[in-house]
Amino acid sequence: MANTDDNKLILRRLNTDVHSPCYLLHIRDVNLLLDCCMDLSNLSYFLPKHQLMSPGCSDLPNMWSGHEEGGMFTKIDDMNYISTDFKFCMLKLSEMSSIFWETIDVILVSNTRSILGLPFLFENTNFRGKVFATEPVVKFGKILIDDLLCELDQLFESEVNSGYSDAKVK
Numbered sequence: 001m002a003n004t005d006d007n008k009l010i011l012r013r014l015n016t017d018v019h020s021p022c023y024l025l026h027i028r029d030v031n032l033l034l035d036c037c038m039d040l041s042n043l044s045y046f047l048p049k050h051q052l053m054s055p056g057c058s059d060l061p062n063m064w065s066g067h068e069e070g071g072m073f074t075k076i077d078d079m080n081y082i083s084t085d086f087k088f089c090m091l092k093l094s095e096m097s098s099i100f101w102e103t104i105d106v107i108l109v110s111n112t113r114s115i116l117g118l119p120f121l122f123e124n125t126n127f128r129g130k131v132f133a134t135e136p137v138v139k140f141g142k143i144l145i146d147d148l149l150c151e152l153d154q155l156f157e158s159e160v161n162s163g164y165s166d167a168k169v170k
Contacts, residue, residue, distance in 0.1 A: 014099070020113060024099065033107045038116035101125035109133035115141025116148070 010026040020037035101121075106129050109115060115137060121127050133141070 035114040036117035037113040
């Protein structure tokens with residue numbers, strides 16, 4: 001008779017967002033992370049580093065008109081925005097700390113949003129396993145990462161050139 005512990009399958013959902021799936025699957029002695037999506041939705045709560053200055057935008061409220069020096073929040077119309085450098089997140093801190101990253105054997109990437117989370121994982125965790133993805137996901141994911149890095153470079157370059165902030169750019 002087979003030992004039931006050897007055939008145990010455990011599936012654990014690591015986040016609650018249906019658009020950014022992340023599951024931890026334990027089957028036999030293998031731990032698989034199924035996707036590791038980067039959640040970009042929180043970026044909509046941050047003010048951009050510079051305001052578009054085009055004739056088509058002349059009817060928009062001025063972003064910097066009630067901005068207090070050193071304040072963290074700016075109110076525009078009825079919305080409050082965070083006026084600090086924006087942050088990316090993959091999982092909540094409690095979810096991240098509940099995983100022993102060195103025990104993950106494989107990450108299976110099924111979509112391009114999960115590709116965006118990989119640099120974060122490699123930089124901030126002890127993950128040393130293998131990553132598997134389809135060729136189209138890898139190619140399009142590379143385009144997304146390059147585009148995101150280009151946008152970030154332009155924002156920080158604009159910030160330095162405009163004298164908006166004395167923050168050092170790494």
